[in-house]
Amino acid sequence: AQSVTQPDIHITVSEGASLELRCNYSYGATPYLFWYVQSPGQGLQLLLKYFSGDTLVQGIKGFEAEFKRSQSSFNLRKPSVHWSDAAEYFCAVGASRGNKLVFGAGTILRVKS
Amino acid sequence: DAGVIQSPRHEVTEMGQEVTLRCKPISGHNSLFWYRQTMMRGLELLIYFNNNVPIDDSGMPEDRFSAKMPNASFSTLKIQPSEPRDSAVYFCASRGLSGSNTDTQYFGPGTRLTVL
Numbered sequence: 001a002q003s004v005t006q007p008d009i010h011i012t013v014s015e016g017a018s019l020e021l022r023c024n025y026s027y028g029a030t031p032y033l034f035w036y037v038q039s040p041g042q043g044l045q046l047l048l049k050y051f052s053g054d055t056l057v058q059g060i061k062g063f064e065a066e067f068k069r070s071q072s073s074f075n076l077r078k079p080s081v082h083w084s085d086a087a088e089y090f091c092a093v094g095a096s097r098g099n100k101l102v103f104g105a106g107t108i109l110r111v112k113s
Numbered sequence: 114d115a116g117v118i119q120s121p122r123h124e125v126t127e128m129g130q131e132v133t134l135r136c137k138p139i140s141g142h143n144s145l146f147w148y149r150q151t152m153m154r155g156l157e158l159l160i161y162f163n164n165n166v167p168i169d170d171s172g173m174p175e176d177r178f179s180a181k182m183p184n185a186s187f188s189t190l191k192i193q194p195s196e197p198r199d200s201a202v203y204f205c206a207s208r209g210l211s212g213s214n215t216d217t218q219y220f221g222p223g224t225r226l227t228v229l
Contacts, residue, residue, distance in 0.1 A: 036220075040224060041222075042214075042223075043117070043204060043220035043221050043222045043223050044204070044206075044220040045220070046217055046218075046219070049217055050134070090156065099144070099161065099168075099169075099208075100158060100161070100169065101158065101218060102158075103155060103156040105155050106156075113169065
């Protein structure tokens with residue numbers, strides 16, 4: 001069965017600093033991987049996805065993620081965080097492109113000025 | 114595009130009452146998903162439909178929960194009777210055709226349900 005681990009429940013970074021959110025997955029075959037962001041009281045917005053090909057994936061809002069099969073990881077990065085990035089971030093894995101996603105517990109990002 | 118539309122956005126009801134949550138997927142999408150989000154259990158997939166047909170309802174917690182998709186533009190999630198432990202945010206998501214550029218789940222804003 002698929003599973004996703006996001007080891008950090010909360011992360012606080014200073015505005016302008018770099019960010020890395022960790023995601024480890026468990027899945028026997030080639031995974032389909034996603035990062036979503038949720039602002040308070042809002043639904044989930046897709047940041048980026050990995051299906052195949054280049055292991056470094058670019059997304060919206062300046063985010064990128066790198067798929068590392070050897071480490072079963074799909075960490076999310078941003079070189080310079082803005083106060084508007086404060087939100088909860090979810091990593092998800094699927095056996096196919098869009099069906100039956102399994103989500104991690106989420107990481108809450110706080111940005112201090 | 115209006116995105117996925119859910120109604121109501123907030124629902125407060127008393128234990129034992131019937132609750133119906135509604136979802137309008139993005140036009141042209143052929144898959145629809147219902148999720149529940151709680152602090153304790155995170156985001157859980159309850160059920161999903163392809164072409165209006167339920168494919169996997171293994172996440173539906175018990176018989177008090179039922180979901181329908183009578184046509185491509187409308188789905189309901191019903192809880193009867195409701196219990197306090199059903200309090201959660203319920204999300205609907207839709208997905209475009211497999212292999213298309215909309216072949217990803219797009220989420221609605223959610224319905225916050227409180228059962229007293």
